[in-house]
Amino acid sequence: MRLHRIRLRDFRGVHDREVSLAEHGVTVLQGDNEVGKTSTLVALDLLFDAADSSRRAEIRAAQPAGVDAGPEVEAEVSTGPYRFVYRKRWLRRPRTELHVTAPAPEQLTGADAHARVAAILDETMDRALWRGLRVEQNSVVGQADLGGQDALTRALDRAASGPGASRADPSADDGLIERAAEELRRYRTPSGRATGELRAAEVRLADAEAEEVRCRAALEAVERDVAARDRLDADAAALKARKHAHTAEVTGLEDTWAALQSRLREVDAARQHAVLARERADAARERRETRDSLVAALEDDADTAARAAEAVAAHEAEHAGARDERDARRAADTAARARAGEARRAADAAERAVSAARDRAELADLSERLRRVDEAAAGLAAAERALAASTVDADDLDELEDLARDVVRAEAARDAAAARVELAVPADAGELTVVVDGETVVLAPGGSHTLPVAGSRALSLPGVLDVRVTPGLDDAGRDDAVRERSRALAEACEDLGVADLEAARAARRDAEDAARRADEHRAALARELAGHGDAPALRAARDAARTRLPDDGTSATSVDVTPVDVTSVDVTSVDVTSADVTELRAAADTARADAEDAAHRADEADAACRSAEDTVREADTRAAVLAERAAEARHAHTRRLEELDAARAAEPDATLAEAESTRLARARDAEREHEAMAAALADDDPDTVEARVLNARAVAERLAGEGARLEREHAETTGRLQAAGLAGWHDQLAAAELELDAAVREHAAVARRAAAARRLHETLTRHRERVRRSYVAPFRAQVERLARIVFGPSLALEIDEDLRITHRTLDGTTVPFGALSSGAQEQLGLCARLACAALVDPSEGVPVVIDDALGHSDPDRLSRLGAVFTAATSAHGAAQVVVLTCTPERYHGIGAATVVPLAPSRRPGERAASERSGPEVVRVAEDTPAATPGTVLDLPRAPRAG
Template sequence: MKLHRLVLTNYRGITHRDIQFPDHGVVVVCGANEIGKTSMIEALDLLLESKDRSTKKDVKQVKPTHADVGSEVLAEISTGPYRFVYRKRFHKKCETELTITAPRREQLTGDEAHERVLAMLGETVDTGLWHAQRVLQAGSTAAVDLSECDALSRALDLAAGDDAALSGTEPLLIERIDAEYGKYFTATGRPTGEWAAAIAQLRAADEEVARCAAAVAEVDERVRRHADLTQQQAALADRSPSIAERLTAAQAAAGALAELADQVRQAELLATAAQGTCAASSAAQTERIRLREDVAARTAAVAEVQSQLAAAIEAEHTAREVVEMACAASAESTATLAAAQETVDEARRVVDALAADEQAQRLAARLDRIEAIEAQLAALTAELSRITLTAEVMADIESAAALVERIQVQLTATATTVKFTAGADLELTVGGQTIRLAAGQTWAPPTSSPTSVELPGVLSVRIDPGATTSGVQAKLEAAQQVLAEALRQGGVTDIEGARNLERHRWELAGNRDRLAATLTGLCEDEGVTEIRARLAALREAISPALLAAGIDGGAARAAFVSAIEARETARAEADLHQRAMAGANVRLTEKSTAATVLRAKLSDASAELDAATARLTAQRATCGDEQLAAQAAADAEAQRQAASAAAELAKQYAAADPAAVQAKLAEASAAATELEREHAQVSQALNDITVELGVIGNEGRQGSLDTAQIAREHAFAEHSRVSRRARAAQLLRSVMARHRDNTRQRYVAPFRTEIERLGRPVFGPTFEVEIDSDLRICNRTLDGRTVPYESLSGGAKEQLGILARLAGAALVAKEDSVPVVIDDALGFTDPDRLTKMGAVFDTVGDYGQVIVLTCTPTRYLGVQDAHVIELSA
């Protein structure tokens, strides 16, 4: 497959682009970022794989956002015996057109054209190889997988000498084996189709036989259960008389015990009532004694409180006189403190005015310095703005200069040296320029480009360098143009001037940063405007009359300190008198509070005494003290006699052993209840089983079991038949897979040899790689050191990936070749390996098309025979 032409119209941001590709060799398509290089690969895929009316996300995304138009893609392609021009328009007025020019001319449109292209590509192009032979930006370091490329497999078979395997029917045979295997197994090896149906049918037959056998066994179980229940019913009838006699005796004993229990309860009720009466009379007598004691105690407490109240009133009068004297002394000390404070305020105003004047002078000097630095910064900034050389431009200049120097060294090594030595004075004409040589003088003209040397009227010599030197000279001129463009952008004429200007720019930037840091330190947290405002405020606050008086700052500060000391002395005296007055007030408050509390306490105690006396008098009026004591003694005797009678009856009840009687009654009742329950259960179960046996007898379960066993034998026979075929297909597929893996192991060697042949000019003579059966690079060996592929650097992975694809392109047959597409790769590669990789590209370019998309064409200057196509916006 070869791509001859690609035309994009209204595709993403591309308005129109028409590119012609040579039939073989390396094509470098270069352009700026986002100019649409990767979009060319995407457009070719959409053209070949998607219909014009497709609504897939990939198709929708290519519609231009700036215009309501359809995207168009046209490609001219040759593959196998076919050559055709294929065009599609997406989104608006969808169209598909196909013009086949070889082997015979055809024209098709619409879905018919789409299906025809897919058929031609399916017939002549290895799709796996077409997608594998791409190095995209997002996966340039990923290991390439070429195991599914049939074209490469055929080429490796030939290289490995396996001629017997190339009958042309191997893929068809494997597909048929896989198809046969797919009838019985899924991709993961699980049964499917006819094999799964046979397994399911046998499983269902087994389940039906088990179900029918269980149903027959269920009938046998019910017959046995009927006999058991009949025996249980007879045994329960034999046990019934003895249990009834036992229950009657237990019920009689329980009746006698119940009568005795009633007598015990009556005696206990009488004892409880007598106990309550006794407790009430005893509590009344105890309350009468407590009330007499309470009245006596409260009378003594009232007398004590009256004595304490008289002493508290006397202490309150004394404290009030002390407070009056302390208040007079505090008022006098407060007046003295106010006078001292006025003296301090006047001295502070003088000191503050002098300090503000000093601060204003410092701010004025600071403003003068800030203004000077700002002027210097403005001058430096203006000078820096006139310099167009930036760090990025300088890096481009250094890179271009290094490339020029490297190519000049290469040119010097390959150029032919021609020297002319004059035997006498003479004049030579070189390209229209006259060269004068004295006798014995030597002149060596540059020979990197065609040069004509003439001795007028005598001799004409043309020096024509070889093709290699001319190619290197062309690269040198291209590199010099890049260097000249970088120098022009920097506003300099040569590399030395650029370096001097770069040093000067760095010095200016350093001075600017230093002055900016100084200015930042001077401004601190406020700007120049705030400083000026603060200076103006200070000058407005200073009294001109005070400054005109010429007051000495030291004397003013000394007077201010003296005034503060006098004020502090007066404040200490005032605080002392204030604390004394506060203490006197506190003591007065305490004494007044104590007297008030005692008055309240006396009032409460008197009221409580009167209340207690009234309660005692009222109770005595109802019942005297002696009468109350006699009633309490009589109630206690009656309670003792009732308790004695109840205890005697309780002893008789306990002797009758009520627990044993109740236990016998409970056991007899439980036995009777259990017998009745068991008899009912057995009768019900026996009746149910009799009914079930009558119903089951009409179901024909044994006949169903026989039918199920016959069906199971048929299912087992079908299962065995399908099983033999499924296992045979499985065995055949495993044998073919093992044979295919062995074949792959044989053709790994030619692929590894080709990669090592291409890689040794890049990595050195000790370069080796290890390839697995899927044709993936496992590890790389240099100078005897083996490193796994995943542990290699990004640059090495990228280079090995390109080498693997180029090796595949070199190995496949000419009729199976597809373009190798490299999208902006080798970004991780150093300049030395870039030059070596260029030689590899030249080697593989003879086998087919290698299309390189890049925004940095200088990476591929080492490709001598490259065809360069520059894209413009």
């Protein structure tokens, strides 16, 4: 088939466009997205496949939006001997028109036209190949399913058979194998398991066999029961006969056995008689032996009594010794206890002496300290009184001193300013007494005495002369200041209650002394009162100590009994020293140790005494026991003696011996008689007779049991037979056999058909594989020729019977097809399609349509692929190849390509902005020489038909 031109009107986004295609070689339709490239392909499919009445989803999708017009497609096609123009419109005023121009003109419309085109295409073209050689947009260029394509198969057949051997063969189709496979699938799953009819037949056969076996078994069981019933009847008769015979035998044996049994009883009586006699003999012997033992026991008792009396006597001495010992111990114990008491009292006295001494020492100490306290308190009181009496404190004194200094200064100032009176005594004169202002001044010879004249002063040599010195006025003033000052001083002194400064000073000194003394006394008080708080507490302590002390007189007498070393200390002495106490303490310790020692000895003595008493008590007890034993022994002896006497009185010893011998003789007789009778009986073999009787009885029992069993089985069998009769086993078995027979036949027939189907399918498949294998070589040669352009001369391919490339070998490296890169797969897939297109007979060939593929190939490979396109389409009558692309550079490498650019074809209203008007026609065809291929021609738009 070759496409000459395609016209789309109101198809999807295309308003009206006609595209003409190069009849041979490659046509590249290039245009932007949505320009309607893929629509062209879809339109072709719809044109050939969909009737004008169809409202398939693809057709509805093809209707342009918002336009009241049905999509319309027109194509001019040549295929085989035919050339025709075919037009279809859907949805709105649907219409189909066919104009066949060759080989004979023909005009058809409607369904006739559709049917005619379908017939022409079926006759002349391989529609499966048409789809197989197409590469859809956006799909990876994989392997086309080329195996089983009729046209290719025929081409390969020609190639395989060589030229001239071509078989015109319209029917060697895949449908046959498919039908054979379908036939096989009726019987077996692809994995070979039985299914469908065959499975049903197998199931039916198995069921029928099982049912037949079941019914046959049941029937045979009934037949066995029938036979069993016969046998049971026979057995019952035989049993009856045996029972009869056996009854006679049993009767005879029972009689014999009864006779033997009476003899057995006699023997048994004799045996019992012998046993009785023997028992009596034994009794006589035992009585005699009892008497003997009684006599012996009497002697034993006498011995025992004698030994007990001896033991009592022997114990008496031991007993007396123990008592003596005990008395001695008691005396010792009493003495030890007295001694211990004395020692304890001495120790107590010593303790008391020590305590009294210590108390006295303490009393003395306390009294001394109390005395000192009293002294200190008195001193302190005196000092405090003095202190209180003192009126001059330190500040007063300082003031007085200041006043005194003022006086001095005033005097000095007066004196300095005043006239002095110097009294000098000539060295040769004697001592001279002068009274100055009432004071006597003695002047040694050569000595002098200066007197300042601050006031009026009076000098007098008693008896000799009175001199009055009176200062001038100035001097008097000065002297007044002095006097004033002195008067102030005197007033101050008077205020203080002292005569003058010296007195004040003395008073001050006294006060300080008193304070010092008071401090001393206070310290002494504190020292003496340490540990007691205050004087009353101390006094109380002393009184307590004094009361603790015993009255001196009694104390002295009570110590008389104390040991010598203690009495040497005068405990009454008030002047007890610590050494004395220590001495007393040592004496007390010694006395205490002595007392403890004595007590210990007393305890020991007590223990010894108690032990001795225990011993005595034991001896008492033992004496009692021994006495009791002796009494018992005596008593026993007495009783035994009485017993023996009584026994002898009843039966003298001689009588006993005689009875013993008599009875022994009788017993022996009886035993002999029994043995004789038993031996006689044993000769008649009663055991055997008994065994036979028992056996005969058992046999009778067994026969009875067997009879019961036979009856039971008879009843059971009869019951089963009655039930079986109603079950109709014959009918069931007959039906089962019929079913089995039918199932066997059906299964055989189905199995035979299944085997035939398998055989046919297997044979057909095998032959097709063989043929396909022969197809592989020419196909591979063609693919390799093209693929080497892309991959280089070292390329080799492996291709299976389904004409799929399985492996690629390049430079000696073999890789499975599926492991190749997407690009390499794409390139090989393209080569395979182009090879196919190149192989197929031009009259049967179909266009190879590639919708924007080769997205995975690099520029170098793309340019090489261009060469592949050229090589595949260069031969005369080579296949038509249509490439749709929006990336034309991918296909620039195709030398012989006819390029057709496509522009959007919009409705007139939509392209108001465009200057162009009228329908857009793209025409590339040799019948329009005015236009070179690949140019777009605007043709006047034909008026719409219809």
